[in-house]
Each structure stands twice: as C-alpha cells, then as structure tokens.
Amino acid sequence: MKFIRHHLLTAYAIVAFAYLLVPIAIVIAFSFNNPPGRYNYTWHGFTLRQWQNWDGVPGLKDAMVLSLEIAFLAAVVATALGTLIALALVRYGFRGRGGTNVLIFVPMATPEVVLGASLLVLFLNLGSAVQLGFWTILIAHIMFCISYVVVTVKARLISFDRSLEEAAMDLGANEFTTFRKVTLPLIAPAIVAGLLLSFALSIDDFVVTYFNAGSEITFPLFVWGAAQRGVPPQVNVFGTVIFVVALGLMLINVLLQRRREGVST
Amino acid sequence: MGFLHRHRGLTPYLLLAPGIVFLAVFFLVPLGFLGQQSLESGDFAVGYSFTWAWGNYWDAIHQYHAWLVRSLLYAGLATLLALVISYPLAYWIAFRGGRWKNLLLVMIIAPFFVTYLIRTLAWQTILADQGPVVRILRDVHILGANGRLLATSTAVVAGITYNFLPFMALPLYVSLESIDKRLIEAAEDLYASSAQAFLRVTLPLSLPGVVAGTLLTFIPATGDFINAQLLGTPRQAMIGNVIQSKFFNLLDYPGAAALSFTLMAAVLILIAIYARVIGTEKLTG
Numbered sequence: 001m002k003f004i005r006h007h008l009l010t011a012y013a014i015v016a017f018a019y020l021l022v023p024i025a026i027v028i029a030f031s032f033n034n035p036p037g038r039y040n041y042t043w044h045g046f047t048l049r050q051w052q053n054w055d056g057v058p059g060l061k062d063a064m065v066l067s068l069e070i071a072f073l074a075a076v077v078a079t080a081l082g083t084l085i086a087l088a089l090v091r092y093g094f095r096g097r098g099g100t101n102v103l104i105f106v107p108m109a110t111p112e113v114v115l116g117a118s119l120l121v122l123f124l125n126l127g128s129a130v131q132l133g134f135w136t137i138l139i140a141h142i143m144f145c146i147s148y149v150v151v152t153v154k155a156r157l158i159s160f161d162r163s164l165e166e167a168a169m170d171l172g173a174n175e176f177t178t179f180r181k182v183t184l185p186l187i188a189p190a191i192v193a194g195l196l197l198s199f200a201l202s203i204d205d206f207v208v209t210y211f212n213a214g215s216e217i218t219f220p221l222f223v224w225g226a227a228q229r230g231v232p233p234q235v236n237v238f239g240t241v242i243f244v245v246a247l248g249l250m251l252i253n254v255l256l257q258r259r260r261e262g263v264s265t
Numbered sequence: 266m267g268f269l270h271r272h273r274g275l276t277p278y279l280l281l282a283p284g285i286v287f288l289a290v291f292f293l294v295p296l297g298f299l300g301q302q303s304l305e306s307g308d309f310a311v312g313y314s315f316t317w318a319w320g321n322y323w324d325a326i327h328q329y330h331a332w333l334v335r336s337l338l339y340a341g342l343a344t345l346l347a348l349v350i351s352y353p354l355a356y357w358i359a360f361r362g363g364r365w366k367n368l369l370l371v372m373i374i375a376p377f378f379v380t381y382l383i384r385t386l387a388w389q390t391i392l393a394d395q396g397p398v399v400r401i402l403r404d405v406h407i408l409g410a411n412g413r414l415l416a417t418s419t420a421v422v423a424g425i426t427y428n429f430l431p432f433m434a435l436p437l438y439v440s441l442e443s444i445d446k447r448l449i450e451a452a453e454d455l456y457a458s459s460a461q462a463f464l465r466v467t468l469p470l471s472l473p474g475v476v477a478g479t480l481l482t483f484i485p486a487t488g489d490f491i492n493a494q495l496l497g498t499p500r501q502a503m504i505g506n507v508i509q510s511k512f513f514n515l516l517d518y519p520g521a522a523a524l525s526f527t528l529m530a531a532v533l534i535l536i537a538i539y540a541r542v543i544g545t546e547k548l549t550g
Contacts, residue, residue: 005459013357016350017372023387023427024379030390041390081284092277100281107292109480111488111532113505114525117512118295121302121522143291146284204381206491207505211512223382227495231386239383246378247371254367 024243031236038230050233057234063222064238067203070134070218074141075198081142082149083191087183089150090157108147115144116211123212132214140212141202148201149194156190189257196249203242303522313519321523329507329524333531336503339418339493340486343425344433347482348475350426351434355474356467359441370438374431381428385495388424389415392496416498424492429485433478440474441467476543480536487532504528 030040034047055061089100107115119140123130130136164186168178206220213221223235303321305313326333351373358369376384391398392414399415402408414420444467452462490505504524511521 009353009357010361012353013361016354019350019427020373020376020430023384023391024375026387026390027379027383030387041393042395081287084280085284088277088280092280094274094277100285103285103288103293107288109484111485111505111528113488113490113508114299114529115292117508117521117525118299119291120512121298121518122291122295124518125298125302139291143288146288150284200377204377206382207488210509220380220382223380223386227382227386235383239380242380243375243378247375250371250374250378251368254371257367 027236027243028240031233031240033233033236035233038232040231040233040236050237054234054237057232059217060222060232060234060238063217063219066134066216067219070138070141071199071202073138074145074202075195078142078145078198079149079191079194082146082194083153083187085146086150086153086157090154104147104150107144108151112144112205112207113211116140116208119143119208120211132212133216136212136214137209137216137218140208141198141205144205144208145198145201148197152194152197153187153190156187160186193253196253200246299522299525302518303526305519307519309516309518318519321519322527324520325523325527329504332502332504332507333527335501336487336505336528337531337535339422339425339501339503340483340489342422343429343486344479344483346422346426347430347433348437348479351430351437351478352475355434355437355441359438359444360446366442370435373434373438376427377431382491382495385424385428385491388420388427388496392420392423415496416501418497418501420496421492421501421503424496425486425489428489428492429482432481432485436477436481437471437474440471440477444470472543476539479539484532484536488528 029043031050032046032048033040033043034045034049035042036044085100085104088094089097089104119136120132123132123136165178165182168182169175173181204220205218206224209218209221210224217225219238223231226232226235301315302313304315304318306316306318306321307313354373358366358373362369379387390396393399394413394415399408399413402414403410403412408414414423448470449462449466452466453459457465487503488505490503490509493501493503493506508521508524508528511517511524
C-alpha cells in the first residue's frame with residue numbers, strides 16, 4: 001500500500017511537470033514550423049527558415065531592443081532603490097516602519113490593470129507636460145519591480161548572521177567599511193536575484209505597459225498586435241531565445257549556489 | 266560621514282527616501298488621481314470635470330456586475346485548480362526532491378521564462394479545434410462531434426490556471442520545505458497513520474503557504490484580460506477587458522476608473538472574508 005502511494009505521487013509529479021512543460025515545448029517546436037500562410041497554429045513540417053530569417057518581420061527587432069533597454073534600466077534602478085529600502089527595514093528600527101511595509105506590499109497585491117490604469121490617469125492629468133512613451137513605460141516598470149526587490153533582499157538580510165557585522169565593527173571597521181566589505185558581499189546573491197527578477201518582470205510585462213506605452217511598441221505589445229492578425233513564427237524564435245537565456249541564467253545560479261553550499265559544509 | 270554620525274537616527278530615512286518617494290509619486294498619487302477621475306462627469310470631447318459623480322459607481326455595479334462576478338468566479342476557480350494541481354507537486358519536491366530540489370524548482374517556474382502572451386498563444390494551439398486534445402475528447406465522447414474548447418469558459422479558466430500556477434506552487438513549496446520532518450516522524454511514532462499525520466501535522470503547518478499562494482494567484486487573476494481575449498470570446502470577457510475597452514475604445518475615463526476601484530474593493534472584501542475564515546494570524550505568517 002505504502003509502495004503504491006509512494007509511486008502514485010511520483011507518477012502524478014511527472015504528469016504535472018508534463019502539463020507545465022508541454023506548452024513551452026510547443027512554443028519552441030513552432031519556431032521550426034513551416035506554415036504556408038500567416039497562421040502558425042498547425043504543424044506543417046520542419047524548417048530552419050524562421051531562425052535564419054529571424055529579422056524578417058518589420059518592427060519585431062525594434063520592439064525587442066526597446067524591451068531589452070527598458071528591462072535593463074528598470075532592473076538597475078528598481079534594484080538600487082529596493083535594496084536601500086530593504087537595508088533600512090531590516091537593519092534599523094524607526095517610526096513609520098509598519099507603514100513602509102504596507103506601502104511595499106500593496107503594489108504586489110493590486111491587480112495589474114489597476115496599476116496601469118491609475119498611472120495612465122496620472123499621466124493624462126499632467127497633460128502635455130508628459131508624453132506617453134519610453135519614459136512612462138520605464139517609470140511604470142520601476143514602480144512595480146521595487147516591491148519584489150525589497151522582498152528578495154529582505155529575506156537574505158534577515159537570514160544571515162548579524163555577528164559577522166558586529167565582529168567587523170569590533171575590529172575597528174567603521175559603518176561604511178563594514179557595509180562594503182561584509183554586508184554587501186553577503187547580500188550580493190540577493191541583489192543579483194533582484195536584478196534578474198526585475199529584468200524578467202519588466203521584459204514580460206504586457207498589461208501595465210499597454211496602458212502607458214503611447215505609440216511605443218515593446219516585445220509583448222508587438223505579440224499582442226500580431227495576435228490579432230496571425231503571429232509570425234519569428235515571434236516563437238524570439239520567445240525561444242528569451243526562454244533559453246533565462247533558463248541558462250537560472251541554472252547557473254542554481255549550480256553556483258550548490259557549489260557555495262558545498263564549500264561551506 | 267560626520268553628519269551621519271551626529272544624526273544616526275536619520276540613516277534609515279535617507280536609505281528609504283528615494284524608493285519610498287518613487288512609490289508615493291508613482292503608486293499612491295496615481296491611485297488618488299484614479300479616485301478623483303472616478304467621480305468626474307462629462308464626456309471626452311468636452312472634457313471631464315469633478316462633480317462627486319457617485320453615479321459612476323452605481324453604473325459600474327449595475328451595468329457590469331455580470332463581468333465582475335465572472336472575473337471573481339474565473340479567478341476563484343483558477344486559484345482552486347492551481348492549488349489542487351500544485352500542492353502534491355510542491356509536496357513531492359519538498360519531501361522527495363533530495364539534491365534535485367533546486368533543479369525541480371527551476372522546472373516549476375520555467376513557464377515564466379516564456380513571454381506571458383506567447384505561452385497563452387501556445388494554449389491556443391493546444392486547444393484549437395484541429396488540435397490533438399479536442400480530437401481525443403471528441404473520440405471518447407466527452408466533447409460532442411462539434412464540441413470545442415477554444416472560445417469557451419473552460420479554455421479561459423485553464424489559461425489563467427496555467428499562467429499563474431508558479432505563484433501558487435512556490436509559496437506552497439517554501440512552507441512545505443520548512444516543515445521539521447521530525448514532527449511528522451513523531452506523529453508516526455505515536456501510531457498516527459500516514460493520512461492522519463498528513464492531516465494533523467503537515468497540512469496545518471503548510472497553511473501559510475496555502476494562504477500566500479491563493480492570494481498571489483487570485484489577486485492578479487481577477488484583473489487579467491489576456492486569457493479572456495486570446496482564449497475566449499466576448500461572452501467570456503472579464504472586468505479587465507471592460508476597463509481596457511473603456512479606456513482605449515470608449516474613452517470613458519471616469520467609468521473605467523470607477524470600475525477599477527470597484528474591482529479593488531471587491532477583491533479587498535473577499536480577502537477580508539478569507540482572512541476571517543482562515544484566521545488573521547495565519548495571513549501574516
């Protein structure tokens with residue numbers, strides 16, 4: 001009985017993983033599809049043409065470049081702002097701490113459509129002073145990334161041994177040196193995680209961007225537009241590249257973590 | 266650094282200031298503007314003016330309650346499905362994953378590495394009328410000869426479930442993984458059957474993960490309009506679709522703003538009820 005149950009759960013896990021991974025396999029497979037018309041919904045045979053002709057769809061590359069630029073800038077700014085907030089929250093007691101925690105939590109608990117709509121209303125009310133486009137997208141992305149960075153870095157700050165910092169101070173290091181030589185290296189993995197997370201959130205965002213993009217077109221907005229008239233297979237090529245790069249970074253992170261843990265034990 | 270030494274109490278505020286000011290200006294202030302907009306009247310051509318037009322809220326509820334209820338229902342169903350699907354999976358990784366845990370976790374969040382819209386389009390392919398799933402379901406007579414999946418509520422709920430599943434699975438895993446295995450062994454030593462040990466020890470200890478996961482899935486799902494748009498028809502439209510079209514097609518900003526706030530209020534009320542039922546102390550951790 002126990003034997004059956006044990007293996008039942010494993011079998012279930014395999015089915016569940018298949019459910020999670022099959023759509024990804026389809027995205028990748030259809031980047032090699034050879035559809036006769038505009039619609040890339042049914043399988044017509046293997047070809048490398050879409051990969052060789054990856055730049056064959058007008059506007060697609062520009063949209064991708066814009067998404068990468070915004071994701072990079074949003075990740076850097078949100079990680080800087082979020083890390084500072086996390087340091088203040090974990091390392092200092094101060095008035096207004098509860099309120100700060102709420103302000104960090106609420107954006108994550110707000111439906112995206114409300115986030116996007118409220119920012120759009122702000123920009124519209126500012127009138128001609130604000131032109132919807134690159135900067136409004138960037139501001140929106142920084143806004144929704146900050147909370148996730150705070151949560152990520154906070155978790156790391158709470159978990160590490162405070163006595164290391166105290167030891168550095170006892171040995172005569174001032175606050176700044178302690179931060180630079182002890183705290184920063186210890187929370188570096190969390191800062192990198194915050195950067196990667198923000199980058200991923202930004203490059204994938206559709207809803208908030210849709211509300212605040214004006215006439216600019218990011219990669220998800222391009223896909224949305226294309227979905228109305230038939231998505232070219234090149235979109236799958238780009239989707240596959242993003243997937244492989246993200247997965248690669250994630251696996252490197254896992255391996256590094258394993259190595260670090262291997263050294264420390 | 267001399268200034269900082271003399272005013273040590275200032276340091277946390279200096280660290281907070283840039284990020285908090287940013288969030289205040291681009292999160293709180295916009296919500297205020299949205300609130301103001303929701304009470305305006307007039308029309309796009311002439312311009313809107315603030316008149317305490319509470320009628321916008323009445324219109325939002327009166328005209329669009331069907332969309333609101335459908336959104337909450339779809340989101341609720343998807344949350345429940347995601348919980349049922351990912352609990353055993355998270356359990357399996359936490360208790361049987363061994364040294365492969367981190368790798369298996371990467372597999373759980375792998376869907377997030379494919380652009381949201383692209384993975385939803387992949388579901389279009391999977392559920393298409395000529396696709397294998399529909400063919401099999403027709404062959405075994407679960408679907409009628411002309412039955413379809415695409416453009417139905419089933420497809421929309423399935424899409425939402427898939428897209429938000431990692432939000433459910435990750436907190437579940439974290440709470441299951443942190444359970445002290447000796448507690449379960451103790452229960453078994455004391456002659457609890459493994460079912461009893463699960464129900465009386467593992468499940469209660471994993472509740473914080475269940476709560477976090479359901480909230481993280483339910484809240485974003487209520488506002489989603491991509492799945493309804495790509496996998497459904499206007500008959501499956503959710504409140505997000507209405508807000509979107511009021512903003513961009515009808516240019517009815519006050520109406521859209523009132524609907525956004527109504528959605529937020531509905532979500533907050535449901536969360537409050539949920540917190541009541543499950544106990545607030547479990548909500549906060």
